[in-house]
Structure formats: structure tokens, C-alpha cells
Amino acid sequence: MRIVRLPADLANQIAAGEVVERPASAVKELVENAIDASARRISVAVDLGGKRLIRVDDDGEGMAPEDALLAVERHATSKIASADDLGRITTLGFRGEALPSIASVSHFTLRTRARGAPLGTEVRIEGGGQPAVRDVGMPEGTSVEVADLFYNLPARRKFLKSDTAETTQVSRVVAQLALCYPEVGFTLTSGSRRLLQCPPVADLRARLHQLYGERPDLVEVTRGGDISLRGYVAALADQGPVRGPQHVFVNRRIVRDRTIAHAINEAYSAASIRERSPEVHLFIEMPPDALDVNVHPTKAEVRFREQSHVHEVVRRTLMAALGQGPVPDLRLSAPVAPHEPIAVPLPVGYSGVLPSRWAGRDAGAVPGSASMPRPSGGIAVDAPQPDGARAAPQEPGASLYRALMLLGQFRDTYIVAVDEEGIAIIDQHVAHERVLFERILERLSGQRLESQRRLHPLVLELSPAGQQALVSHRGELERLGFEVEEFGPGVVRVSAVPALLTAGDAETAVRALAEDLEGLDRGSTVDEALRRIAATMACHAAVKAHDRLTPEKMAHILSELRQTAYSTVCPHGRPVMLRLSRREIEKNFQRI
Secondary structure: OOOOOOOHHHHHHHHHHHHHOHHHHHHHHHHHHHHHHOEEEEEEEEHHOOOOOEEEOOOOOOHHHHHHHHHHHOOOOOOOOHHHHHHHHOOOOOOOOOHHHHOOOOOOEEEOOOOOOOEEEEEEEEEEOOOOEEEEEEEEEEEEEOOOOOOOHHHHHOOOOOOOHHHHHHHHHHHHHHHOOOOEEEEEEEEEEEEEEEOOOOOOOHHHHHHHHOOOOEEEEEOOOOEEEEEEEEEEOOOOOOOEEEEEEOOOOEEEOHHHHHHHHHHHHHOOOOOOOOEEEEEEEEEEHHHEEEEEEEEOOOOOOOHHHHHHHHHHHHHHOOOOOOOOOOOOOOOOOOOOOOOOOOEEEEEEEHHHOOOOEEEEOOOOOOOOOOOOOOOOOOOOOOOOOOOOOOOOOOOOOOOEEEEEEEEEOOOEEEEOOOOEEEEEHHHEEEEEHHHHHHHOOOOOEEEEEEEEEEEEOHHHHHHHHHHHOOHHHHHHHOOEEOOOEEEEEEEEEEEOHHHHHHHHHHHHHHHHHHHOOOOOOOOHHHHHHHHHHHHHHHOOOOOOHHHHHHHHHHHHOOOOOOEEEEEOOOEEEEEEHHHHHEEEEHOO
């Protein structure tokens, strides 16, 4: 077999397959070059999803004629000069591959004018051929046009998606870069339609508002130190789609990283067993020598020097932020006109307010107090302040909850309380379930749960899969107070149950455990199984809907809830509390 050297144009086309996967890849490389050139305004235009035309204009530093010609040669770059530079890369580009790769599979035109130069330079390349150079008049900065992408590689072009799908991918990439660089203005047009326009703004919050509008459902994340984090993530009580966009940036570079993705999943799993892919806009900053960005052709992956440390920092920071997340707000319908009569019958089953001896009392207030004090023992609710400020948290849930005055129970299912900022409606079952879940996990960290042997063991018929699920997790079940053994085909005998469960709940809980564990992935860890069992136990041991509670029991649940790390959702992801804000009430009474 004879080995031959490939022609330069063919080698460039092969390399282009790694760097330029689709039009969005070309847009990303061109926009990153503009950012590295200190551009403050970047305009992107595409036609037919970028298949027919991609044009990126910027007001950056531009290039001199000799640099413009070098820029379209492979491995020519201004970003690095020696092997040592690879260990401390601070720019988005550094390989010198993007422009020659794009030029090899398109009709490529580069126009650039350095700041202060009298004329600009135009470089044209047809499908990787020899460049044609001439002087042109143009504003300072750079403009790149990529026409008929993959026109000379029909096999590659036919794998592109529809025009709409490719436009969506371009829009996603530009939005990601715009999110990461709020000080830069971005414009994106597709044909005659303007898809995105973001003038330069001062900070991430303002850019997030430009791209996604007002988002009170997102939780702010901040951390300083050797590895700093900032950004916004979906609140635990978010009732929107389970899957949301996940934007992760390391040193202002878009990355896909399994370590960070796992840390995000772990942070949410600590609060709820609900499976979800939450919305995340996370920005991580660390010293350039703490990571390697030269591990993927498109620079989409990085390698951390201290991977476990990065994982732990991300996980703990997100857990702390999620514990302070917002409580969902209720929204009333449009106000009724004043002249329309309103008939409001009392709801059936309403328990009413507490007796007068409870008026003014909350979980930590003095009995008989007529005012609404703010004692440290009261449960705190995250009500928005007029000036947007938030009180500094003093304990778990302190930034979410302020002193609530307990009113009573509605339909023997919901605890109703008020504070100066509105009305809080707490699902008693969900709240108690959250309290028990965290209490169970806390006890499991050091010992087994207290168990209670049954005078007459439970003998239950289950499906073969359900029986196998219980038996295979016998060790985890024993730690939680269950004694389970096989008792024939499809039958189990339960000799002991946790003391938390009543006799009437034991059978229901065991059957639910079998179903939950049967649905657990085969690759799940012991901790995941324990959390699933603990969540099911807490659900069955908690007070139920339609259980009438004494004032003391309601106050106790609220007091315990305040001490939990994640007081906004139950282990299964349901909201613990809903808020009807003072502003919403006043708006519907036409007071504002």
C-alpha cells in the first residue's frame, strides 16, 4: 500500500468537517473572532439558515493587508506564540483553523480595515483555492461573507437540516454568545426578519432580560473565590417545562462538560427526586492554567486540573442558591368592574379562622398580640420588596420566609397564614412531607431509623418485578426500618416497619416502595435508592389532605418547615407554598 500526501485543498476540506459541522458552527467561529478583536457591536445575517449566506460584521480592531492574507492560512493565528501559551489561553480562538476551514467549503470573502488605516483589504477564496486580494473602501472593522456553504461537498450538504432548523441553531448560538458578553451589542437577521437585537448593557441581569424577558422564576447564583460562579438557575418550585436550556460558560467560553452537568443534577437531586433537566445560565471563572481548552476540535469541551473540586464547588453553590429560591405567586383574573354584583358563597368545609385567643399569634409570637411582629421564630416568606432589595438570610429559608400570622385551615387541606406582604397558602401534606424527608435523611447519615416489629407480619402479593425490587434493595430498606424477605413466588413478608408509619399506612407504603424501586434505573447508586425510599416513606407518613389539624399542629409544621434546607418543594417536586402578594390583591381591588 502506497502512502501519498493529500493535496492542500482536500486536507482543508477534511479538516473543515471537524471545525464546521453546520452553519451555526461557522457563525460561532466568526463571532468569536470578532469578540477576540475587541468588537463592541456584532451583526449576523443568514439566508436559508446559513446555507445560502452567512455574513458577520463587526467594529473590532480590523487587520492590516498582510495579516488579512495570513488569517486565511492554516495554523496562522495572533492568539498564541509558543507551547507555553497553550496552558494559559485567554482568548476564544487560538488554533488558526476556522477561517481556512470555512473558506475551503464555501465562496468566502473577507473584508477588513485596521483602525486608522486609510483603506481596507478584501480577500476572496473560492472553495479553498488561491486567495484574490484587492483594496476596498469600508468602515473600520471586519466583515466576513460565507456563501453556499458546502457547495463543493454535496454529501455533506445533504445532511444539513431544514432552513428553519438551521436558523434555530444559529439563533441559539448567537443568543449564547450574547448572554456571555453583555457589554457587546448583537444583531441577528434571517432574510428580512430580525430575530435578535441586543444593544450593549451593563450586566448579565440586563442581558438576560433582553433575551428572555422578566424571569422571577429564576434563582440568582453568586460565589467568589478561586472558582467564582454567577448566573441564574430554575427555582425548585418552577412548574414550567421539565426540560429547559442549559448554558454553561467557563471563562466566558461555551462548553459542554459532564462534570458540571453532573454537579447541576446532583444539586437538584438533593432537594427532590423529580427527574428534570432544569434551565441553567451558569458562568464559571477560574485561572486559565486551571483548565485545558485544547481538547476538542470545536473547543466545546474543557478538561479541569482539579475536576472533583470544580464538581463540589458547583454542586454546593447551586444547593445553597436553590435553598433560598422563590415561592410561586398566585395570579388572580382581571378585576371585576365595580358596578357588577358579586356573589361569594362560603366554601364548603372551610374551617374558619382561629379562635380569638389565637389572633395575632404565629409560630413565635406572644399569644394575644394584635400586631404582626417579626420574631426570629416566625416562618419567613420571600415577598418582593418595593425597592427590590432582599433581607440577608439568617438561617435555612430565612430569605424565603418572614413572620407569618397563622389564620387557620381551609378544607382541612391547606394552612392559611398572612404577613405584611400577602397571604401564604401551604399544602399541609406537602409541607410535612418535606419536613419528614429531610429528617429521615439526616438520621440516616449516622444511624438506622427506629423500627417497630409487627405482631402479625404483613404478607403481600406483588408482581415478580416488584418483589425483586424490594428484595434487591433489602439493605437500604433495613436502614430505613423495614424487614422484608421473600415468602414464595411474588410474595414478600414484612416483619418490621419504620416507627414513623402507622399500622394503616404500612401496606400502602410497601406497595408504593415496590413500584418506585421497580422504576429505578439499573445503574442507580445506593444513595439514589435510599432517597427514593425516604421520599416514599415521608409521603405516606405525612399528614394527609382532609386531616383536621389543631392550631398547635399547624404551628409546629410551619416551625419545622422553616428549618428545612429546601422549603419550597416536596421531595417529588410539588410546591409547598403559594403566595398571593399584597400587590396582586391591591391591583384587583383597583387600589393601584
